[in-house]
Amino acid sequence: MGIDVERVRADTAGCEHVAHFNNAGSSLPPRQVTDAVVEHLRLEERIGGYEAAAARSDLIEHTYDALARLVGAGRDEIAVVENATVAWDMAFYSLPWRPGDRILTARAEYASNVIPFLQIARRHGVRVDVVPDDDSGQLSVDALRRMLDETVKLIAVTHVPTQGGLVNPAAEIGEVAREAGVTYLLDACQSVGQMRVDVEEIGCDLLSATGRKFLRGPRGTGFLYCSRRVLESLEPPFLDLHSATWDSRDSYSVRDDARRFENWETYQAGKIGLGVAADYALDLGLDAIEERVTALAEELRRRLAALPGVTVHDTGARRSGIVTFTVAGHDSQEIAGRLAAKAVNVSVSSASSARWDFESRGLPSLVRASVHYYNTEDELDRLCAALPKTA
Incomplete structure (x- = not known):
């Protein structure tokens, strides 16, 4: 059985106010x-x-x-x-x-x-x-x-x-x-x-x-x-x-x-x-949760990678609901602020939080968009549409 998205969104008051992609920071709790x-x-x-x-x-x-x-x-x-x-x-x-x-x-x-x-x-x-x-x-x-x-x-x-x-x-x-x-x-x-x-x-x-x-x-x-x-x-x-x-x-x-x-x-x-x-x-079922979170994250990676100037930085043979990316010519904090102004919540990971990894990859910071099962494809569109055009 899959996730009843309408039901879990009805249980989640925050879904009426924001597209929340900061679940790796703190999720929206159910009522x-x-x-x-x-x-x-x-x-x-x-x-x-x-x-x-x-x-x-x-x-x-x-x-x-x-x-x-x-x-x-x-x-x-x-x-x-x-x-x-x-x-x-x-x-x-x-x-x-x-x-x-x-x-x-x-x-x-x-x-x-x-x-x-x-x-x-x-x-x-x-x-x-x-x-x-x-x-x-x-x-x-x-x-x-x-x-x-x-x-x-x-x-x-x-x-x-x-x-x-x-x-x-x-x-x-x-x-x-x-x-x-x-x-x-x-x-x-x-x-x-x-x-x-x-x-x-x-x-x-x-x-x-x-x-x-x-x-x-x-x-x-x-x-x-x-x-x-x-x-x-x-x-x-x-x-x-x-x-x-x-x-x-x-x-x-x-x-x-x-x-x-x-x-x-x-x-x-x-x-x-x-x-x-x-x-x-x-x-809800942990397998059903994992299936939906993984699918949403992969879809977000696909959409981001298709945008000019956007680079997805996720690694691993198996990947989670955490999606990280950069936008050419734009600081990660600037991107997070731009999204927040559109009621899209993300966060920023900086080198000081994972120095061994960031320094080995030459990355100063990353925008982190972490999906959950209550997110929708329309919200993925909102996130992508709010990013600056770099073409």
Whole structure:
């Protein structure tokens, strides 16, 4: 079954106001998500925050079940946190780093991941090695295999990089990691919600994701999957009375599920909304979502490539809903502003966010148009028609 576009647009109030192609930044939420968040905030207003959480504990707990279904995990392997960065950081900084350890990562990595790599390298004498791309522009699995040795502590890769259509071969990377017995951390903040992501098929030990992007959840929400395989070997860098128990005057114990990566104070309304967003995606069907998003993105690439002066810069053997391009003679920020004036939302990716990738390709910035299943071909036309003519 395909996506009922009229239905999902009717669920999405923002579709009446903008052609939204900034889903890789923050999607337009469906009314079901917004209603769930507002309803809980109103309950807090009426009876108090702690009391509202107790009254709606079933909805809060349901979020763990929904997220587990979404990524093929157990509910005890899910932690709900403030955002994907917190999820990724809590996993990364939990590893027991030692001098001489190596991190293997991809050229297309995002700054928020690379900066922690460099910090740990400076702090602990860890080495960061970038795996070369293959001819398609994705991480070379053959090169990854050749670079493995007993010093590799972590393989950390972004599934769908923020600055292009590339989808890295996550499952093939997972197979290599499992064979070598190396911990595998996958940043899935741009893939969860636009394609099927199954942690067992991928073979990752840790996976971070956000609510606000393709999952269409509230801002200020994210989650971490932590496999039971590695849970007991990871002690989070931050603990409180939720993630651990004060057992005696001078001892404590860390809880035995993934919620060791959470803390006591949390955005309960957002957590409920995140569960609703996961349910919404599951009800539509992840395969149907991926089929429509992929088709819309390929159609947008085709239309953009046909315009004089427009260059599409997406790489990879498999491509996502993120479409990046430049217009000859025009700055990317200028293009984004021009589109915004026509109620067409896009964003700009700059070299500072993915320096290894941009510098290797000689690109200062890119216009990023990220489609979702509620977009239409008429909206693709609006985007293309709003671009400056360069012929």
